[in-house]
Amino acid sequence: EVQLQASGGGLVQAGGSLRLSCAASGFTRDDYAIGWFRQAPGKEREGVLCISGGDDTTYYKNSMKDRFTISRDSGKNAVYLQMYRLKPEDTAVYYCAARFGAGYGCTWYEDEYDYWGQGTLVTVSS
Numbered sequence: 402e403v404q405l406q407a408s409g410g411g412l413v414q415a416g417g418s419l420r421l422s423c424a425a426s427g428f429t430r431d432d433y434a435i436g437w438f439r440q441a442p443g444k445e446r447e448g449v450l451c452i453s454g455g456d457d458t459t460y461y462k463n464s465m466k467d468r469f470t471i472s473r474d475s476g477k478n479a480v481y482l483q484m485y486r487l488k489p490e491d492t493a494v495y496y497c498a499a500r501f502g503a504g505y506g507c508t509w510y511e512d513e514y515d516y517w518g519q520g521t522l523v524t525v526s527s
Contacts, residue, residue, distance in 0.1 A: 403427040403516055407497045410521030413487055417525075421482040423497030423518060428478075434500040434507045435480040436514060437471065439493035439523075446511065449495070452480060454505030487525045494520040 409421040423435055432454035440446040450461045450471040459471055470483045480497065498514035500506070508514070 405497055405499055405516050405518035407495060407518035407521040410495060410523045412524045412526060415487060415489055415525055415527050417487050418483070418485045419487060419523060421484070421495055421497075421521060421523070423480045423482070425478055425480075425499060428499075430501060433505045435471075435473075436498045436500065436507060436509075437480075437482045438496045438498065438511065439491075440496070440520075441490070441493040444493075446496070448509040450482060451507035451509075453507045454501075458507070460507045484523075487523075489525045489527045492523060492525045494522050496520040 404426055406424045407421060413419050434451060434453045436451040437449040438446050439449050449465060450459060450469055452459050452471045452473060457473060468485050471480065473480050497518045499516045500508065500514045
């Protein structure tokens with residue numbers, strides 16, 4: 402069974418750091434893009450970062466460049482979102498999604514992802 406599981410969320414003080422994990426299971430292909438999205442209370446879900454399949458090219462929103470990074474482990478069965486200098490406005494449910502289509506490239510269109518994790522809650526206190 403194909404599934405993604407996002408984990409690592411929790412409560413952290415502003416200025417702190419947190420690492421989220423996206424674990425993939427049941428995948429028979431090694432190359433796929435993983436995108437991280439988040440949805441803050443009362444706001445639309447937005448893309449955060451994405452790492453492409455194959456060459457591990459990363460994409461990010463400009464506001465995330467110096468605070469958030471994304472990487473794969475050596476076995477490509479997990480992708481990590483490392484967050485630094487967290488702010489209260491980073492509070493959101495964070496989702497990971499996998500994409501196999503279109504050369505397993507990154508996209509900010511949610512409908513173009515094939516599988517989604519359940520999300521993990523990050524709460525940043527002031």
